[in-house]
Amino acid sequence: MNITLICPQNYHGASATGGIYYPMGILLVGSLLKDTFPAWNVDVIDGELYSSLELEQRILGSDVLGLSANTNNYQSCLELAQFAKRHDVKRVVIGGPHASVVLPLNPPIPMAELILHHQQTIDAVTVYDGENAFLQYLAQIAKRQPHFGGIPNLWFRDTNGSIQHGDIILPIKPPRFTDMNFSLIDLTPYRQEHKKEFPAMSEKFVEGFTHVGCAWREKLGCSFCDIPYPFNNYQAPGRFWRDVRESRRQLMVDAVKDYGDCLTGNPERVKALLAARPLDLEDLALSCYGRSSEITEDMADLLNQLHVKYLYIGFDAGDATMLKNMQEGYSPKANYAALERLERRGIYVTGSLILGAPGESRETIGHTEKFAREALHYSNLAQLHCAILTPFPSAPLAKVFLERNPDFSQQDIWDSEITTKRWISSFCEVPHEYIEEKAREINSLNPSSRKRYFGLQRPQD
Ligand code: B12
Numbered sequence: 153m154n155i156t157l158i159c160p161q162n163y164h165g166a167s168a169t170g171g172i173y174y175p176m177g178i179l180l181v182g183s184l185l186k187d188t189f190p191a192w193n194v195d196v197i198d199g200e201l202y203s204s205l206e207l208e209q210r211i212l213g214s215d216v217l218g219l220s221a222n223t224n225n226y227q228s229c230l231e232l233a234q235f236a237k238r239h240d241v242k243r244v245v246i247g248g249p250h251a252s253v254v255l256p257l258n259p260p261i262p263m264a265e266l267i268l269h270h271q272q273t274i275d276a277v278t279v280y281d282g283e284n285a286f287l288q289y290l291a292q293i294a295k296r297q298p299h300f301g302g303i304p305n306l307w308f309r310d311t312n313g314s315i316q317h318g319d320i321i322l323p324i325k326p327p328r329f330t331d332m333n334f335s336l337i338d339l340t341p342y343r344q345e346h347k348k349e350f351p352a353m354s355e356k357f358v359e360g361f362t363h364v365g366c367a368w369r370e371k372l373g374c375s376f377c378d379i380p381y382p383f384n385n386y387q388a389p390g391r392f393w394r395d396v397r398e399s400r401r402q403l404m405v406d407a408v409k410d411y412g413d414c415l416t417g418n419p420e421r422v423k424a425l426l427a428a429r430p431l432d433l434e435d436l437a438l439s440c441y442g443r444s445s446e447i448t449e450d451m452a453d454l455l456n457q458l459h460v461k462y463l464y465i466g467f468d469a470g471d472a473t474m475l476k477n478m479q480e481g482y483s484p485k486a487n488y489a490a491l492e493r494l495e496r497r498g499i500y501v502t503g504s505l506i507l508g509a510p511g512e513s514r515e516t517i518g519h520t521e522k523f524a525r526e527a528l529h530y531s532n533l534a535q536l537h538c539a540i541l542t543p544f545p546s547a548p549l550a551k552v553f554l555e556r557n558p559d560f561s562q563q564d565i566w567d568s569e570i571t572t573k574r575w576i577s578s579f580c581e582v583p584h585e586y587i588e589e590k591a592r593e594i595n596s597l598n599p600s601s602r603k604r605y606f607g608l609q610r611p612q613d
Protein backbone atom coordinates (compact mmCIF):
# COMPACT_ATOMS: atom_id res chain seq x y z
CA MET A 153 0.00 0.00 0.00
CA ASN A 154 1.24 3.54 -0.82
CA ILE A 155 0.36 6.04 1.86
CA THR A 156 1.13 9.74 1.64
CA LEU A 157 0.88 11.90 4.76
CA ILE A 158 0.92 15.69 4.43
CA CYS A 159 0.66 18.58 6.87
CA PRO A 160 -0.02 21.44 4.42
CA GLN A 161 0.81 25.09 4.87
CA ASN A 162 -1.66 27.64 6.21
CA TYR A 163 -4.30 28.80 3.74
CA HIS A 164 -3.63 32.44 4.55
CA GLY A 165 -0.15 33.45 5.55
CA ALA A 166 2.84 31.24 6.35
CA SER A 167 3.68 30.29 9.93
CA ALA A 168 6.68 32.26 11.16
CA THR A 169 8.58 29.12 12.08
CA GLY A 170 7.99 26.89 9.05
CA GLY A 171 11.01 24.74 8.18
CA ILE A 172 12.47 24.83 11.69
CA TYR A 173 10.30 22.11 13.21
CA TYR A 174 9.42 18.81 11.61
CA PRO A 175 5.71 17.82 11.68
CA MET A 176 5.60 15.45 14.63
CA GLY A 177 1.91 14.50 14.22
CA ILE A 178 2.26 12.87 10.79
CA LEU A 179 5.68 11.51 11.72
CA LEU A 180 4.09 9.67 14.64
CA VAL A 181 1.24 8.40 12.48
CA GLY A 182 3.62 7.31 9.72
CA SER A 183 5.96 5.64 12.22
CA LEU A 184 3.26 3.33 13.56
CA LEU A 185 2.27 2.33 10.01
CA LYS A 186 5.86 1.67 8.94
CA ASP A 187 6.72 -0.20 12.14
CA THR A 188 3.61 -2.37 11.83
CA PHE A 189 3.69 -2.99 8.07
CA PRO A 190 7.29 -2.48 6.90
CA ALA A 191 6.35 -3.34 3.30
CA TRP A 192 4.01 -0.35 3.03
CA ASN A 193 5.44 2.79 1.42
CA VAL A 194 4.89 5.69 3.78
CA ASP A 195 5.76 9.20 2.59
CA VAL A 196 5.76 11.82 5.38
CA ILE A 197 5.69 15.31 3.87
CA ASP A 198 6.02 18.69 5.55
CA GLY A 199 3.72 20.70 3.29
CA GLU A 200 5.28 23.98 4.38
CA LEU A 201 8.42 23.09 2.41
CA TYR A 202 6.81 22.47 -0.98
CA SER A 203 4.59 24.26 -3.50
CA SER A 204 1.06 22.98 -4.17
CA LEU A 205 2.26 21.65 -7.51
CA GLU A 206 5.06 19.67 -5.88
CA LEU A 207 2.65 18.23 -3.32
CA GLU A 208 0.27 17.17 -6.07
CA GLN A 209 3.10 15.34 -7.85
CA ARG A 210 3.91 13.48 -4.63
CA ILE A 211 0.24 12.47 -4.19
CA LEU A 212 0.03 10.82 -7.63
CA GLY A 213 0.16 7.04 -7.29
CA SER A 214 -0.91 6.99 -3.63
CA ASP A 215 -3.56 4.56 -2.48
CA VAL A 216 -4.36 6.60 0.60
CA LEU A 217 -3.79 10.27 1.42
CA GLY A 218 -3.67 11.30 5.08
CA LEU A 219 -3.94 15.00 5.87
CA SER A 220 -3.10 16.84 9.06
CA ALA A 221 -5.47 19.71 9.67
CA ASN A 222 -5.31 22.68 11.97
CA THR A 223 -7.89 25.42 11.60
CA ASN A 224 -5.53 27.57 9.51
CA ASN A 225 -4.49 24.96 6.94
CA TYR A 226 -7.81 23.13 6.64
CA GLN A 227 -8.72 24.63 3.24
CA SER A 228 -5.26 23.64 1.96
CA CYS A 229 -6.12 20.08 3.08
CA LEU A 230 -9.40 20.24 1.17
CA GLU A 231 -7.65 21.38 -2.02
CA LEU A 232 -5.27 18.42 -1.81
CA ALA A 233 -8.18 16.06 -1.07
CA GLN A 234 -9.98 17.27 -4.20
CA PHE A 235 -6.85 16.76 -6.28
CA ALA A 236 -6.38 13.27 -4.84
CA LYS A 237 -9.93 12.23 -5.64
CA ARG A 238 -9.58 13.51 -9.22
CA HIS A 239 -6.43 11.38 -9.58
CA ASP A 240 -7.60 7.96 -8.39
CA VAL A 241 -6.41 8.05 -4.80
CA LYS A 242 -8.79 5.56 -3.21
CA ARG A 243 -9.16 7.02 0.27
CA VAL A 244 -8.56 10.38 1.89
CA VAL A 245 -8.44 10.59 5.68
CA ILE A 246 -8.04 13.71 7.76
CA GLY A 247 -6.80 14.08 11.37
CA GLY A 248 -5.19 16.70 13.60
CA PRO A 249 -6.35 19.53 15.89
CA HIS A 250 -9.05 20.91 13.56
CA ALA A 251 -10.54 17.47 12.95
CA SER A 252 -10.62 16.95 16.74
CA VAL A 253 -12.52 20.16 17.55
CA VAL A 254 -15.83 19.95 19.41
CA LEU A 255 -17.88 23.12 19.08
CA PRO A 256 -18.89 24.35 22.56
CA LEU A 257 -22.66 24.34 21.98
CA ASN A 258 -25.53 22.61 23.66
CA PRO A 259 -25.42 19.84 22.49
CA PRO A 260 -21.73 19.98 21.49
CA ILE A 261 -21.07 19.58 17.75
CA PRO A 262 -18.06 17.49 16.68
CA MET A 263 -16.13 19.02 13.77
CA ALA A 264 -15.52 15.48 12.46
CA GLU A 265 -19.24 15.16 11.78
CA LEU A 266 -19.38 18.54 10.02
CA ILE A 267 -16.38 17.56 7.87
CA LEU A 268 -17.99 14.31 6.72
CA HIS A 269 -21.31 16.09 6.20
CA HIS A 270 -19.83 18.80 3.96
CA GLN A 271 -16.85 17.17 2.26
CA GLN A 272 -17.50 14.19 0.00
CA THR A 273 -13.78 14.02 -0.82
CA ILE A 274 -13.00 13.03 2.77
CA ASP A 275 -13.69 9.36 3.51
CA ALA A 276 -12.87 9.28 7.21
CA VAL A 277 -11.76 11.50 10.06
CA THR A 278 -9.61 10.58 13.04
CA VAL A 279 -9.86 12.64 16.23
CA TYR A 280 -7.22 13.29 18.92
CA ASP A 281 -4.36 10.73 18.90
CA GLY A 282 -5.00 9.35 15.44
CA GLU A 283 -2.30 6.78 14.78
CA ASN A 284 -4.13 3.70 16.03
CA ALA A 285 -7.42 4.67 14.42
CA PHE A 286 -5.67 5.23 11.10
CA LEU A 287 -3.78 1.94 11.31
CA GLN A 288 -6.99 0.03 12.01
CA TYR A 289 -8.78 1.88 9.21
CA LEU A 290 -6.05 0.93 6.74
CA ALA A 291 -6.05 -2.65 7.92
CA GLN A 292 -9.78 -2.75 7.12
CA ILE A 293 -9.52 -1.23 3.65
CA ALA A 294 -6.93 -3.85 2.76
CA LYS A 295 -9.76 -6.39 3.25
CA ARG A 296 -12.39 -7.27 0.66
CA GLN A 297 -15.27 -6.17 2.89
CA PRO A 298 -14.02 -3.41 5.15
CA HIS A 299 -15.81 -2.86 8.43
CA PHE A 300 -15.04 0.34 10.28
CA GLY A 301 -17.49 0.04 13.19
CA GLY A 302 -15.91 0.00 16.63
CA ILE A 303 -12.59 1.62 15.71
CA PRO A 304 -11.90 4.10 18.54
CA ASN A 305 -11.41 7.76 17.48
CA LEU A 306 -12.60 7.10 13.93
CA TRP A 307 -15.49 8.86 12.18
CA PHE A 308 -16.67 7.40 8.86
CA ARG A 309 -19.65 7.02 6.51
CA ASP A 310 -21.22 3.59 6.50
CA THR A 311 -22.49 1.85 3.34
CA ASN A 312 -25.81 3.71 3.41
CA GLY A 313 -24.03 7.05 3.82
CA SER A 314 -24.85 7.71 7.47
CA ILE A 315 -22.10 9.16 9.64
CA GLN A 316 -20.82 6.86 12.39
CA HIS A 317 -18.02 6.85 14.94
CA GLY A 318 -16.26 4.56 17.41
CA ASP A 319 -15.60 5.37 21.07
CA ILE A 320 -13.83 8.68 21.61
CA ILE A 321 -10.67 8.48 23.72
CA LEU A 322 -9.32 11.79 24.99
CA PRO A 323 -5.58 12.41 24.61
CA ILE A 324 -3.82 12.07 27.96
CA LYS A 325 -0.49 10.47 27.13
CA PRO A 326 2.48 12.64 26.18
CA PRO A 327 3.85 11.48 22.81
CA ARG A 328 7.27 9.74 23.12
CA PHE A 329 10.22 10.27 20.82
CA THR A 330 10.93 6.56 21.00
CA ASP A 331 7.70 6.05 19.03
CA MET A 332 9.07 8.03 16.06
CA ASN A 333 10.70 6.27 13.14
CA PHE A 334 13.21 8.92 12.09
CA SER A 335 14.10 7.12 8.87
CA LEU A 336 10.86 8.68 7.53
CA ILE A 337 12.11 12.24 7.69
CA ASP A 338 15.32 14.06 6.83
CA LEU A 339 16.23 16.14 9.86
CA THR A 340 19.12 17.95 8.13
CA PRO A 341 17.22 20.97 6.74
CA TYR A 342 15.44 21.48 10.08
CA ARG A 343 18.74 21.42 11.93
CA GLN A 344 20.18 24.00 9.54
CA GLU A 345 17.22 26.35 9.98
CA HIS A 346 17.21 25.81 13.71
CA LYS A 347 20.85 26.80 13.97
CA LYS A 348 20.10 30.16 12.32
CA GLU A 349 17.12 30.97 14.52
CA PHE A 350 18.30 29.50 17.84
CA PRO A 351 22.09 29.90 17.83
CA ALA A 352 22.42 29.52 21.62
CA MET A 353 21.15 25.94 21.48
CA SER A 354 22.52 22.90 19.72
CA GLU A 355 20.84 22.21 16.40
CA LYS A 356 20.98 18.48 17.14
CA PHE A 357 17.51 18.53 18.64
CA VAL A 358 14.46 16.33 18.92
CA GLU A 359 10.93 17.51 19.57
CA GLY A 360 9.26 15.94 22.59
CA PHE A 361 6.86 16.31 25.48
CA THR A 362 7.71 16.34 29.19
CA HIS A 363 3.95 16.64 29.73
CA VAL A 364 0.70 17.47 27.98
CA GLY A 365 -1.90 20.08 28.88
CA CYS A 366 -1.50 23.18 30.99
CA ALA A 367 -2.09 23.79 34.69
CA TRP A 368 -3.61 27.22 33.98
CA ARG A 369 -5.97 25.78 31.37
CA GLU A 370 -7.22 23.29 33.97
CA LYS A 371 -8.09 26.23 36.27
CA LEU A 372 -9.45 28.72 33.74
CA GLY A 373 -7.31 28.98 30.58
CA CYS A 374 -6.49 31.86 28.26
CA SER A 375 -9.60 32.67 26.26
CA PHE A 376 -7.99 32.10 22.84
CA CYS A 377 -6.21 28.83 23.68
CA ASP A 378 -7.14 25.78 21.64
CA ILE A 379 -4.68 23.13 22.78
CA PRO A 380 -6.18 19.68 22.34
CA TYR A 381 -5.14 18.23 25.72
CA PRO A 382 -7.84 18.53 28.40
CA PHE A 383 -5.65 17.32 31.29
CA ASN A 384 -2.24 18.38 32.57
CA ASN A 385 -0.41 15.07 32.64
CA TYR A 386 3.36 14.61 33.05
CA GLN A 387 5.65 11.99 31.60
CA ALA A 388 7.30 9.93 34.37
CA PRO A 389 10.69 11.71 34.64
CA GLY A 390 12.70 8.46 34.60
CA ARG A 391 10.98 7.38 31.40
CA PHE A 392 11.50 10.83 29.86
CA TRP A 393 15.27 10.72 30.43
CA ARG A 394 15.55 7.12 29.25
CA ASP A 395 13.81 8.15 26.04
CA VAL A 396 16.20 11.10 25.68
CA ARG A 397 19.15 8.75 26.10
CA GLU A 398 17.76 6.54 23.36
CA SER A 399 17.39 9.54 21.00
CA ARG A 400 20.95 10.53 21.79
CA ARG A 401 22.08 7.04 20.83
CA GLN A 402 20.12 7.12 17.57
CA LEU A 403 20.46 10.73 16.51
CA MET A 404 23.31 12.17 18.60
CA VAL A 405 20.87 14.56 20.18
CA ASP A 406 22.13 17.43 22.36
CA ALA A 407 18.85 19.28 22.84
CA VAL A 408 15.13 18.72 23.35
CA LYS A 409 12.38 21.09 22.28
CA ASP A 410 9.67 20.42 24.84
CA TYR A 411 6.28 21.05 23.22
CA GLY A 412 4.31 20.51 26.40
CA ASP A 413 2.32 23.68 27.01
CA CYS A 414 3.71 25.68 29.91
CA LEU A 415 6.11 23.49 31.84
CA THR A 416 6.25 26.18 34.51
CA GLY A 417 2.68 25.51 35.73
CA ASN A 418 3.74 22.74 38.08
CA PRO A 419 6.95 23.50 40.05
CA GLU A 420 6.93 20.10 41.81
CA ARG A 421 7.05 18.29 38.49
CA VAL A 422 9.85 20.54 37.23
CA LYS A 423 11.84 19.70 40.38
CA ALA A 424 11.15 15.99 39.82
CA LEU A 425 12.37 16.26 36.24
CA LEU A 426 15.59 17.89 37.36
CA ALA A 427 16.11 15.44 40.22
CA ALA A 428 15.72 12.47 37.88
CA ARG A 429 18.20 13.73 35.27
CA PRO A 430 20.99 11.15 34.99
CA LEU A 431 24.64 12.23 35.03
CA ASP A 432 25.26 11.35 31.38
CA LEU A 433 22.49 13.75 30.29
CA GLU A 434 23.52 16.69 32.45
CA ASP A 435 24.76 18.60 29.40
CA LEU A 436 21.46 18.31 27.52
CA ALA A 437 19.85 21.65 26.56
CA LEU A 438 16.12 22.31 26.50
CA SER A 439 13.64 24.80 25.19
CA CYS A 440 10.11 24.90 26.54
CA TYR A 441 6.98 26.97 27.08
CA GLY A 442 6.44 29.07 30.22
CA ARG A 443 3.85 31.46 31.61
CA SER A 444 5.09 34.85 32.85
CA SER A 445 3.47 34.76 36.27
CA GLU A 446 4.86 31.28 36.96
CA ILE A 447 8.47 32.37 36.45
CA THR A 448 9.36 33.12 40.05
CA GLU A 449 13.02 33.38 41.15
CA ASP A 450 12.85 29.69 42.15
CA MET A 451 11.38 28.64 38.83
CA ALA A 452 13.98 30.67 36.93
CA ASP A 453 16.68 28.82 38.92
CA LEU A 454 15.12 25.46 38.08
CA LEU A 455 14.94 26.34 34.39
CA ASN A 456 18.57 27.41 34.49
CA GLN A 457 19.64 24.17 36.16
CA LEU A 458 17.69 22.24 33.52
CA HIS A 459 19.75 24.12 30.88
CA VAL A 460 16.72 25.76 29.33
CA LYS A 461 18.24 27.94 26.61
CA TYR A 462 15.05 29.39 25.11
CA LEU A 463 11.73 29.90 26.85
CA TYR A 464 8.60 30.59 24.79
CA ILE A 465 6.37 33.04 26.60
CA GLY A 466 2.98 34.29 25.52
CA PHE A 467 3.29 37.86 26.83
CA ASP A 468 0.08 38.50 24.90
CA ALA A 469 -0.35 42.18 25.86
CA GLY A 470 1.23 45.12 27.60
CA ASP A 471 -2.14 46.35 28.81
CA ALA A 472 -3.73 45.18 32.07
CA THR A 473 -7.31 45.26 30.77
CA MET A 474 -6.41 43.25 27.68
CA LEU A 475 -4.63 40.64 29.80
CA LYS A 476 -7.71 40.42 32.00
CA ASN A 477 -10.01 40.15 28.98
CA MET A 478 -7.87 37.29 27.66
CA GLN A 479 -8.18 35.46 31.04
CA GLU A 480 -4.44 35.50 31.53
CA GLY A 481 -4.48 35.71 35.32
CA TYR A 482 -1.63 38.27 35.62
CA SER A 483 -0.76 41.89 34.91
CA PRO A 484 1.90 43.38 32.57
CA LYS A 485 4.29 43.56 35.55
CA ALA A 486 4.66 39.77 35.38
CA ASN A 487 5.88 40.02 31.78
CA TYR A 488 8.65 42.46 32.72
CA ALA A 489 9.59 40.40 35.78
CA ALA A 490 9.88 37.22 33.72
CA LEU A 491 12.13 38.91 31.16
CA GLU A 492 14.34 40.33 33.87
CA ARG A 493 14.66 37.10 35.86
CA LEU A 494 15.53 35.13 32.76
CA GLU A 495 17.96 37.78 31.52
CA ARG A 496 19.92 37.53 34.79
CA ARG A 497 20.33 33.81 34.15
CA GLY A 498 21.19 34.08 30.47
CA ILE A 499 17.98 32.37 29.29
CA TYR A 500 16.71 33.62 25.92
CA VAL A 501 13.05 34.40 25.37
CA THR A 502 10.80 33.87 22.37
CA GLY A 503 7.84 36.11 23.10
CA SER A 504 4.49 36.57 21.44
CA LEU A 505 1.82 39.22 21.56
CA ILE A 506 -1.80 39.17 20.44
CA LEU A 507 -3.88 42.11 19.25
CA GLY A 508 -7.66 41.88 19.02
CA ALA A 509 -8.95 40.73 22.42
CA PRO A 510 -12.34 42.11 23.53
CA GLY A 511 -12.19 45.87 24.10
CA GLU A 512 -8.97 46.41 22.11
CA SER A 513 -8.62 50.14 21.43
CA ARG A 514 -5.99 52.62 20.22
CA GLU A 515 -5.01 53.13 23.83
CA THR A 516 -4.61 49.45 24.72
CA ILE A 517 -2.65 48.79 21.52
CA GLY A 518 -0.45 51.74 22.46
CA HIS A 519 0.35 50.01 25.77
CA THR A 520 1.21 46.76 24.03
CA GLU A 521 3.42 48.57 21.53
CA LYS A 522 5.16 50.32 24.41
CA PHE A 523 5.76 46.95 26.07
CA ALA A 524 7.18 45.56 22.81
CA ARG A 525 9.60 48.49 22.48
CA GLU A 526 10.69 48.15 26.11
CA ALA A 527 11.08 44.38 25.84
CA LEU A 528 13.66 44.99 23.10
CA HIS A 529 15.97 46.49 25.70
CA TYR A 530 16.35 43.11 27.39
CA SER A 531 19.43 41.43 25.96
CA ASN A 532 17.75 38.01 26.16
CA LEU A 533 14.78 38.78 23.88
CA ALA A 534 15.54 36.60 20.85
CA GLN A 535 12.18 36.75 19.04
CA LEU A 536 8.99 38.75 19.43
CA HIS A 537 6.03 37.80 17.26
CA CYS A 538 2.75 39.68 17.15
CA ALA A 539 -0.40 37.86 16.05
CA ILE A 540 -3.98 38.94 15.49
CA LEU A 541 -6.47 37.03 17.62
CA THR A 542 -8.06 34.19 15.66
CA PRO A 543 -11.18 32.68 17.23
CA PHE A 544 -10.31 28.99 17.17
CA PRO A 545 -13.38 26.73 17.26
CA SER A 546 -12.78 24.98 20.57
CA ALA A 547 -11.11 27.82 22.45
CA PRO A 548 -13.07 29.21 25.42
CA LEU A 549 -13.94 32.35 23.40
CA ALA A 550 -15.59 30.26 20.67
CA LYS A 551 -18.75 30.28 22.80
CA VAL A 552 -19.24 34.04 22.49
CA PHE A 553 -18.09 33.97 18.88
CA LEU A 554 -20.77 31.39 18.08
CA GLU A 555 -23.44 33.38 19.92
CA ARG A 556 -22.74 36.30 17.55
CA ASN A 557 -22.11 34.12 14.51
CA PRO A 558 -24.50 31.13 14.69
CA ASP A 559 -23.86 30.33 11.00
CA PHE A 560 -20.43 28.98 12.05
CA SER A 561 -22.04 26.27 14.20
CA GLN A 562 -22.74 24.34 11.00
CA GLN A 563 -19.47 25.08 9.21
CA ASP A 564 -16.34 22.95 8.93
CA ILE A 565 -14.35 25.80 7.34
CA TRP A 566 -13.39 28.45 9.88
CA ASP A 567 -11.52 30.74 7.48
CA SER A 568 -9.17 32.74 9.68
CA GLU A 569 -9.52 35.92 7.59
CA ILE A 570 -13.31 35.84 7.97
CA THR A 571 -13.49 34.76 11.61
CA THR A 572 -10.84 37.28 12.67
CA LYS A 573 -12.61 40.15 10.91
CA ARG A 574 -15.99 39.19 12.36
CA TRP A 575 -14.45 38.89 15.82
CA ILE A 576 -12.81 42.30 15.62
CA SER A 577 -15.93 44.03 14.31
CA SER A 578 -17.97 42.57 17.20
CA PHE A 579 -15.55 42.91 20.08
CA CYS A 580 -12.91 45.56 19.37
CA GLU A 581 -13.12 49.34 19.39
CA VAL A 582 -10.85 49.76 16.38
CA PRO A 583 -11.23 48.37 12.85
CA HIS A 584 -9.41 45.32 11.49
CA GLU A 585 -7.21 47.47 9.19
CA TYR A 586 -5.87 49.40 12.16
CA ILE A 587 -5.13 46.22 14.12
CA GLU A 588 -3.38 44.66 11.13
CA GLU A 589 -1.29 47.78 10.57
CA LYS A 590 -0.22 47.88 14.22
CA ALA A 591 0.50 44.13 14.28
CA ARG A 592 2.79 44.58 11.27
CA GLU A 593 4.49 47.50 12.98
CA ILE A 594 5.08 45.52 16.17
CA ASN A 595 6.29 42.56 14.13
CA SER A 596 8.81 44.76 12.39
CA LEU A 597 10.45 45.24 15.82
CA ASN A 598 11.08 41.49 16.06
CA PRO A 599 14.82 40.98 16.53
CA SER A 600 14.49 37.85 14.37
CA SER A 601 14.48 38.15 10.58
CA ARG A 602 11.54 35.73 10.43
CA LYS A 603 8.43 37.87 10.55
CA ARG A 604 4.88 36.71 10.92
CA TYR A 605 2.91 36.91 7.70
CA PHE A 606 -0.51 38.53 7.37
CA GLY A 607 -3.12 38.94 4.71
CA LEU A 608 -5.14 37.05 2.20
CA GLN A 609 -2.36 36.37 -0.24
CA ARG A 610 -0.78 32.94 0.07
CA PRO A 611 2.97 32.81 0.42
CA GLN A 612 3.54 30.90 -2.82
CA ASP A 613 1.14 32.94 -4.99
C1 B12 B 1 4.76 22.13 17.61
C2 B12 B 1 3.63 22.99 17.16
C3 B12 B 1 3.81 23.73 16.00
C4 B12 B 1 5.10 23.67 15.18
C5 B12 B 1 5.09 22.43 14.25
C6 B12 B 1 3.79 22.29 13.49
C7 B12 B 1 3.67 21.02 12.71
N1 B12 B 1 3.43 21.15 11.43
O1 B12 B 1 3.76 19.94 13.27
C8 B12 B 1 5.04 25.03 14.43
C9 B12 B 1 5.72 26.05 15.31
C10 B12 B 1 5.66 25.08 13.03
C11 B12 B 1 3.53 25.28 14.44
C12 B12 B 1 2.89 26.06 13.52
C13 B12 B 1 1.52 26.29 13.56
N2 B12 B 1 0.68 25.98 14.59
CO1 B12 B 1 1.15 24.83 16.06
N3 B12 B 1 1.44 23.78 17.57
C14 B12 B 1 2.44 23.04 17.91
C15 B12 B 1 2.13 22.35 19.27
C16 B12 B 1 2.88 23.08 20.37
C17 B12 B 1 2.47 20.86 19.30
C18 B12 B 1 2.00 20.07 18.08
C19 B12 B 1 2.59 18.69 18.11
O2 B12 B 1 3.64 18.44 17.56
N4 B12 B 1 1.94 17.77 18.81
C20 B12 B 1 2.40 16.39 18.95
C21 B12 B 1 1.84 15.53 17.83
C22 B12 B 1 2.25 14.10 18.01
O3 B12 B 1 0.43 15.64 17.92
P1 B12 B 1 -0.49 16.21 16.75
O4 B12 B 1 0.28 17.06 15.82
O5 B12 B 1 -1.73 16.74 17.31
O6 B12 B 1 -0.83 14.84 15.95
C23 B12 B 1 -1.63 13.81 16.51
C24 B12 B 1 -3.12 13.95 16.22
O7 B12 B 1 -3.54 15.30 16.05
C25 B12 B 1 -3.37 13.11 15.01
N5 B12 B 1 -3.04 13.62 13.68
C26 B12 B 1 -2.42 14.76 13.31
N6 B12 B 1 -2.31 14.81 11.97
C27 B12 B 1 -2.85 13.67 11.47
C28 B12 B 1 -2.99 13.23 10.16
C29 B12 B 1 -3.61 12.00 9.94
C30 B12 B 1 -3.76 11.49 8.55
C31 B12 B 1 -4.09 11.23 11.02
C32 B12 B 1 -4.75 9.94 10.78
C33 B12 B 1 -3.95 11.69 12.34
C34 B12 B 1 -3.32 12.91 12.55
O8 B12 B 1 -2.52 12.02 15.28
C35 B12 B 1 -1.26 12.54 15.74
C36 B12 B 1 -0.53 11.52 16.56
O9 B12 B 1 -1.24 11.20 17.75
C37 B12 B 1 0.58 22.53 19.37
C38 B12 B 1 0.02 22.70 20.78
C39 B12 B 1 -0.16 21.36 21.42
N7 B12 B 1 0.26 21.25 22.63
O10 B12 B 1 -0.64 20.42 20.80
C40 B12 B 1 0.34 23.78 18.51
C41 B12 B 1 -0.96 23.86 17.70
C42 B12 B 1 -1.22 22.52 17.05
N8 B12 B 1 -0.63 24.83 16.66
C43 B12 B 1 -1.64 25.57 16.32
C44 B12 B 1 -1.60 26.54 15.29
C45 B12 B 1 -2.82 27.41 15.15
C46 B12 B 1 -0.50 26.66 14.44
C47 B12 B 1 -0.37 27.62 13.23
C48 B12 B 1 -1.63 27.70 12.37
C49 B12 B 1 0.05 29.00 13.78
C50 B12 B 1 0.06 30.11 12.73
N9 B12 B 1 -0.78 31.11 12.92
O11 B12 B 1 0.78 30.05 11.77
C51 B12 B 1 0.83 27.00 12.46
C52 B12 B 1 0.39 25.97 11.41
C53 B12 B 1 1.54 25.39 10.65
C54 B12 B 1 1.18 24.13 9.91
N10 B12 B 1 0.99 24.20 8.62
O12 B12 B 1 1.03 23.08 10.54
C55 B12 B 1 -2.85 25.28 17.18
C56 B12 B 1 -3.95 24.55 16.42
C57 B12 B 1 -5.32 24.96 16.86
C58 B12 B 1 -6.34 24.62 15.84
N11 B12 B 1 -7.60 24.62 16.22
O13 B12 B 1 -6.06 24.39 14.70
C59 B12 B 1 -2.22 24.49 18.39
C60 B12 B 1 -3.13 23.45 19.02
C61 B12 B 1 -1.79 25.55 19.45
C62 B12 B 1 -2.89 26.49 19.89
N12 B12 B 1 -2.98 27.64 19.31
O14 B12 B 1 -3.68 26.26 20.74
N13 B12 B 1 2.93 24.61 15.47
Ligand code: SF4
Pocket residue numbers: 365366367368369373374377378379413414443466
Ligand atom coordinates in the same frame (compact mmCIF):
# COMPACT_ATOMS: atom_id res chain seq x y z
S1 SF4 C 1 -2.23 29.77 26.04
FE1 SF4 C 1 -0.62 28.67 27.19
S2 SF4 C 1 -0.88 29.42 29.33
FE2 SF4 C 1 -2.74 29.96 28.26
S3 SF4 C 1 -4.13 28.24 28.72
FE3 SF4 C 1 -3.14 27.80 26.72
S4 SF4 C 1 -1.36 26.54 27.16
FE4 SF4 C 1 -2.04 27.51 29.11
